[in-house]
Amino acid sequence: MDALDCLLTRRTATRLVEPGPSTDQLTAILRAATTAPDHKMLRPWRFVVVRGEARTALAAAITTAAEAVGDLPEPIVRKAAGKATRSPALIAVIAARVEARVPVAEQDASAAAAAQNICLAAHAVGVASAWKSVPLLDSAPVRAAFGLRAGEELLGWVELGTQAPNVPVAPRAAVPLEEVALEMAADGALKPVAESAA
Numbered sequence: 001m002d003a004l005d006c007l008l009t010r011r012t013a014t015r016l017v018e019p020g021p022s023t024d025q026l027t028a029i030l031r032a033a034t035t036a037p038d039h040k041m042l043r044p045w046r047f048v049v050v051r052g053e054a055r056t057a058l059a060a061a062i063t064t065a066a067e068a069v070g071d072l073p074e075p076i077v078r079k080a081a082g083k084a085t086r087s088p089a090l091i092a093v094i095a096a097r098v099e100a101r102v103p104v105a106e107q108d109a110s111a112a113a114a115a116q117n118i119c120l121a122a123h124a125v126g127v128a129s130a131w132k133s134v135p136l137l138d139s140a141p142v143r144a145a146f147g148l149r150a151g152e153e154l155l156g157w158v159e160l161g162t163q164a165p166n167v168p169v170a171p172r173a174a175v176p177l178e179e180v181a182l183e184m185a186a187d188g189a190l191k192p193v194a195e196s197a198a
């Protein structure tokens, strides 16, 4: 797939089913994640792959976290835990901040770029993906499940698998560039960017 095609055609999966990514595909996806732009090469990210039976262990950690909240109705607890097994595999993206002169926001931006690389690389190798928030991400059981150290944060996880053929993925309307992009003229004025007709 052409690189620009990959960027323009990636869509978030609406329902993920088996087969999940192969180990070869996962390796390619993780390699792509590590090419995220990275100020001072701090590698302020790391990843945890959860697939197969391991998803049950993750679901158990989420259940423990949800039950610890105390007043959550049982269906809500079940729904939160079910997010661990909603896709054949997932990759958790951890903002692994480093003590350095690079601001935390830049380090987190690098981790977000890694997450996007995961989505794009998945698309490139024929795997469907969905970047999702982690349920109860700040709870001790969920942090422990992913081996989070002090100062590290879960940015989210990217679910991976095969888009269910009977569930549609709605097309995403193109964003009019003049709504989001300006161009600075020689006199410093900001004007709507000129969009080519092509």
Ligand SMILES: Cc1cc2nc3c(=O)[nH]c(=O)nc-3n(C[C@H](O)[C@H](O)[C@H](O)COP(=O)(O)O)c2cc1C
Binding pocket: 010, 011, 012, 013, 130, 131, 132, 133, 134, 155, 156, 172
């Ligand atoms: C940090 C982050 C967290 C997200 N969490 C969720 C989520 O928990 N549930 C959800 O439905 N979409 C979530 N999304 C949005 C989807 O990943 C997706 O981008 C959105 O549905 C738009 O679809 P598209 O990527 O096909 O344009 C999240 C996106 C980001 C960047």
